[in-house]
Amino acid sequence: MNKVLIIDDERSICDSLSFALEDDFQVLSTQNPQEGIEIVKNEDIDIVLLDLKIGNVNGIDVLRKIKHINEDTQVIVMTAYGSIESTVEAMKVGAIHYLLKPINIDELKVFMNKALDFRMLNSSLKNLRNIVVEDYSINGIIGRSKAFTNVLGKVEKVKDIDTTVLINGESGTGKDIIAKAIHFQGARKDERIEIVNCAAIPGNLLESELFGYEKGAFTGAVKKKLGKIELANNGTLFLDEIGEMDLGLQAKILRVVEDMTITPLGAEIPKKVDVRIIAATNKNLLEEVKNGRFREDLYYRLNVITIDLPNLTERREDIIPLSKFFLDKYNKKLNKNIAGFSVEAIRVLEKYDYPGNIRELENIIERAVALTDNPVIELEDLPENVLKFQNKPILSNNQYPISIGMSLKEIEKEAILRTLKHYDGNRTLAAECLGISIRNLQYKLKAYNYED
Numbered sequence: 296m297n298k299v300l301i302i303d304d305e306r307s308i309c310d311s312l313s314f315a316l317e318d319d320f321q322v323l324s325t326q327n328p329q330e331g332i333e334i335v336k337n338e339d340i341d342i343v344l345l346d347l348k349i350g351n352v353n354g355i356d357v358l359r360k361i362k363h364i365n366e367d368t369q370v371i372v373m374t375a376y377g378s379i380e381s382t383v384e385a386m387k388v389g390a391i392h393y394l395l396k397p398i399n400i401d402e403l404k405v406f407m408n409k410a411l412d413f414r415m416l417n418s419s420l421k422n423l424r425n426i427v428v429e430d431y432s433i434n435g436i437i438g439r440s441k442a443f444t445n446v447l448g449k450v451e452k453v454k455d456i457d458t459t460v461l462i463n464g465e466s467g468t469g470k471d472i473i474a475k476a477i478h479f480q481g482a483r484k485d486e487r488i489e490i491v492n493c494a495a496i497p498g499n500l501l502e503s504e505l506f507g508y509e510k511g512a513f514t515g516a517v518k519k520k521l522g523k524i525e526l527a528n529n530g531t532l533f534l535d536e537i538g539e540m541d542l543g544l545q546a547k548i549l550r551v552v553e554d555m556t557i558t559p560l561g562a563e564i565p566k567k568v569d570v571r572i573i574a575a576t577n578k579n580l581l582e583e584v585k586n587g588r589f590r591e592d593l594y595y596r597l598n599v600i601t602i603d604l605p606n607l608t609e610r611r612e613d614i615i616p617l618s619k620f621f622l623d624k625y626n627k628k629l630n631k632n633i634a635g636f637s638v639e640a641i642r643v644l645e646k647y648d649y650p651g652n653i654r655e656l657e658n659i660i661e662r663a664v665a666l667t668d669n670p671v672i673e674l675e676d677l678p679e680n681v682l683k684f685q686n687k688p689i690l691s692n693n694q695y696p697i698s699i700g701m702s703l704k705e706i707e708k709e710a711i712l713r714t715l716k717h718y719d720g721n722r723t724l725a726a727e728c729l730g731i732s733i734r735n736l737q738y739k740l741k742a743y744n745y746e747d
């Protein structure tokens with residue numbers, strides 16, 4: 296049962312409300328505001344019914360304290376005077392509804408139920424927001440290779456400032472995820488991020504999508520529509536595939552970037568907005584500028600800070616951690632319990648050339664998880680085009696220096712530690728690669744005082 300606290304200096308009101316509510320709620324009441332505040336501190340109160348004038352105590356002060364103690368406690372204020380100013384103030388301080396005395400019980404119950412619904416929605420929203428923030432936090436973004444650590448370092452540097460960022464990278468390299476990471480880790484994370492895919496929407500629609508329109512701006516504009524730029528006000532506008540935007544619209548976007556004003560279609564006066572712009576493209580924009588397909592001025596405005604996303608083949612060290620991450624993801628999603636990868640499977644995954652980058656790796660793992668009947672992903676669970684790479688040597692920045700003057704012992708140690716690092720600490724894979732037994736590997740690691 297939900298807990299209600301009544302704070303009113305008139306005993307008869309406390310009693311009659313308690314009586315009316317006690318079938319549906321667990322009711323506490325007090326005539327002493329100080330005691331009321333103590334109760335809020337010690338009990339998990341869902342709703343407070345608060346008199347706005349409790350003897351000579353101002354109910355607004357009590358309300359403020361209650362909200363300070365527990366933001367989630369919903370407060371409905373009751374006032375005998377119908378004093379507009381104090382009720383308005385109460386709403387500003389955080390009361391969810393107000394009622395005039397004498398209290399109509401049916402009306403009160405409706406308001407109480409609404410307050411509970413609101414609280415529930417509010418907490419699910421918070422919860423969802425936390426999940427999203429976590430998904431786009433450093434924990435949800437996989438990659439510790441040098442090439443990718445540089446990217447994460449740049450995200451860290453730009454997230455809290457408003458500078459325009461251009462994200463460059465081939466399809467599937469993680470442009471979306473990086474744009475969202477900048478937003479959800481940054482200063483604007485509590486505001487909206489609006490995403491517009493410039494390639495997916497035809498030119499003329501794209502303009503109204505971005506800028507919105509007034510009612511009657513054109514035939515078919517039966518009511519006013521807010522554009523994404525305005526919706527993103529105070530937050531972030533992510534212009535995905537900006538290389539696909541036509542030149543006319545580019546000129547309008549330039550105005551947004553330069554003066555932060557928009558004029559919705561059919562509107563007379565421009566509006567001020569405050570948006571942080573992140574753009575992404577898989578095209579070489581400078582090349583597009585040279586060919587007259589992209590405005591040079593816009594290019595320089597967008598390109599204040601560039602984040603270049605490496606292809607997956609330039610960060611092969613991340614293949615194993617990414618594969619494990621996607622295995623977890625699809626185990627959960629497809630309700631499977633696949634324990635890992637066979638050594639042969641992981642080897643070939645490391646060698647494959649991924650024209651579709653991370654998205655392709657993700658698809659390969661999803662498919663394997665969905666189809667396999669094996670306890671771990673085996674070679675036979677991987678697609679034909681991947682298997683063709685079985686006999687290729689691993690091509691990656693997996694070289695390390697050996698120089699004259701190093702003893703065989705030192706060379707061995709270097710080889711062992713580098714290999715282990717390459718396999719993300721996985722001793723089975725490292726031992727297999729080095730051609731020694733796991734026990735032998737463990738033994739050597741112990742001798743190096745190695746700890747993971």
Ligand SMILES: Nc1ncnc2c1ncn2[C@@H]1O[C@H](COP(=O)(O)OP(=O)(O)O)[C@@H](O)[C@H]1O
Binds near residue numbers: 466468470
């Ligand atoms: N570093 C990463 N860690 C985890 N998942 C990633 C990472 N980079 C990309 N992904 C996943 O790979 C897929 C493709 O990434 P996406 O950001 O959509 O690429 P792009 O926008 O460059 O085409 C998405 O499902 C995304 O969640």
Ligand SMILES: [Mg+2]
Binds near residue numbers: 535
């Ligand atoms: Mg994308």
